[in-house]
Amino acid sequence: MNIQEMADMLRNNRDELSVDEVIELCFIVMEQHKDVTEQCYAAVILSGLVKPGLGDRVLEFLEDNPQLPARARQLLSANIMRMETF
Numbered sequence: 001m002n003i004q005e006m007a008d009m010l011r012n013n014r015d016e017l018s019v020d021e022v023i024e025l026c027f028i029v030m031e032q033h034k035d036v037t038e039q040c041y042a043a044v045i046l047s048g049l050v051k052p053g054l055g056d057r058v059l060e061f062l063e064d065n066p067q068l069p070a071r072a073r074q075l076l077s078a079n080i081m082r083m084e085t086f
Contacts, residue, residue: 019051027061036069043072047079054083 017025022045029042046058058076062068 019049023049023051023054023057030061030068030072031065036071039069040072040075043068043075047075047083050083050085052084055080058083 026042026046030039030046033039033042058080062073062076
């Protein structure tokens with residue numbers, strides 16, 4: 001699913017996105033969007049989610065995407081431990 005399909009889905013069914021879909025959308029936006037503000041906004045949303053394995057996935061994402069804005073990297077790095085906790 002690409003950014004446009006997820007955005008359309010969000011517009012049509014605001015309450016219908018699963019946690020996994022939100023996580024995937026955040027990763028897609030941070031990776032593909034050109035606007036630094038949007039990338040950081042996606043990082044803020046992702047940093048607020050808690051799911052087993054998400055911390056490891058975020059670490060891998062940070063390693064694979066060194067071009068991310070510094071603020072997005074800080075937001076994600078600061079919340080990795082909390083993402084794994086219930």
